[in-house]
Amino acid sequence: MSFGGPQWPQEPQQQGQQGYGQQPGYGYPPPQGNGQQPGYGYPPQQGHGQQPGYGYPQPQQPAQPNPFPGAQGSGDTPDWGAMADASASRGRRKRLLLIAGGVLATAAVGAIVATAVVSTNKKNDDAKNHPVPTGTVAPTGEPTPDPTFSSVAPPPPPNPKDYISDPKKDKAPLTAEGLFPGKKLSMNDRPYKKGATSSTTNCAAVTQGGLGTVLKRNGCQRVLRATYVKDGVAITVGVAVFPSEASAQKAKEQATGGIAPLTGAGVGDFCHATVCLRRSNAIGRYAYFTQAGFANGKKVSLADKPVFQASDDLGTFAFNQIYARGRAQASAAAAAGE
Numbered sequence: 001m002s003f004g005g006p007q008w009p010q011e012p013q014q015q016g017q018q019g020y021g022q023q024p025g026y027g028y029p030p031p032q033g034n035g036q037q038p039g040y041g042y043p044p045q046q047g048h049g050q051q052p053g054y055g056y057p058q059p060q061q062p063a064q065p066n067p068f069p070g071a072q073g074s075g076d077t078p079d080w081g082a083m084a085d086a087s088a089s090r091g092r093r094k095r096l097l098l099i100a101g102g103v104l105a106t107a108a109v110g111a112i113v114a115t116a117v118v119s120t121n122k123k124n125d126d127a128k129n130h131p132v133p134t135g136t137v138a139p140t141g142e143p144t145p146d147p148t149f150s151s152v153a154p155p156p157p158p159n160p161k162d163y164i165s166d167p168k169k170d171k172a173p174l175t176a177e178g179l180f181p182g183k184k185l186s187m188n189d190r191p192y193k194k195g196a197t198s199s200t201t202n203c204a205a206v207t208q209g210g211l212g213t214v215l216k217r218n219g220c221q222r223v224l225r226a227t228y229v230k231d232g233v234a235i236t237v238g239v240a241v242f243p244s245e246a247s248a249q250k251a252k253e254q255a256t257g258g259i260a261p262l263t264g265a266g267v268g269d270f271c272h273a274t275v276c277l278r279r280s281n282a283i284g285r286y287a288y289f290t291q292a293g294f295a296n297g298k299k300v301s302l303a304d305k306p307v308f309q310a311s312d313d314l315g316t317f318a319f320n321q322i323y324a325r326g327r328a329q330a331s332a333a334a335a336a337g338e
Contacts, residue, residue: 162330163329164329175199176199185317195266207260209258217254233293235291251280290315
């Protein structure tokens with residue numbers, strides 16, 4: 001059977017002490033009682049119109065607040081010494097506050113200067129990392145020239161397909177282990193274990209049916225093979241190399257028969273004297289073929305989707321490997337300026 005392959009690809013104010021006010025005069029009143037007569041140091045009974053005499057206290061006046069907080073004394077005369085001490089104390093506090101404020105102001109100015117220095121350094125760093133804008137005056141005093149552009153368009157990047165189509169460009173080493181690396185592969189989370197690999201220049205010797213004749217007629221130069229297995233399905237993929245893209249395309253179109261199954265490395269004989277799935281395709285000067293079937297010899301039918309899936313996966317893998325070969329050579333040529 002032959003089917004299509006892969007398509008292209010964020011300080012609170014202190015209150016002063018209260019003044020003592022007017023204190024009683026010399027002499028103290030005894031307890032009031034009926035019939036007591038005023039004597040030396042005793043006041044007359046109240047309410048009989050007697051006037052206070054010598055040694056009798058004057059009527060007491062209510063206490064008056066001291067208009068000078070913090071000044072101790074009685075009467076209307078302030079304590080000037082206490083007031084001087086209070087004033088000196090306030091002066092010391094004011095000087096301390098001024099000193100503290102001066103320290104903070106100095107620190108603030110220092111921070112501003114430090115910030116200015118950092119910002120300036122940052123600008124200088126940025127200037128070092130960028131070219132002088134065009135149209136400005138350079139340090140030499142001469143205007144910087146405007147940029148010029150070539151009228152010739154740059155050449156397009158190399159096309160990977162060109163390197164796998166022309167034998168004069170396709171010069172990288174070609175081996176079976178290079179084309180089929182590792183011990184297994186995975187396609188869309190489907191793992192395949194690799195079996196044996198081979199490479200030969202006798203193209204017809206590794207074919208079945210009429211494929212040998214087709215390969216020989218179109219100038220086959222080498223065939224590289226590898227076998228993979230998964231869940232009882234075995235698949236051999238063969239890549240044939242031709243002298244030109246046209247020859248590979250003809251071999252694909254004329255294909256009949258198939259690539260011979262490759263046994264060994266844990267894979268037994270399969271696809272002999274039974275029905276298997278054969279496919280062919282080509283890219284550049286390479287044609288690739290797959291033969292998939294059951295490892296136990298069971299015939300393949302259209303209902304056997306695992307076999308068809310395995311054939312698709314290995315065909316896609318072969319296509320990708322060949323194209324990767326062209327991409328690697330094209331990148332190397334671009335880096336070399338070729």
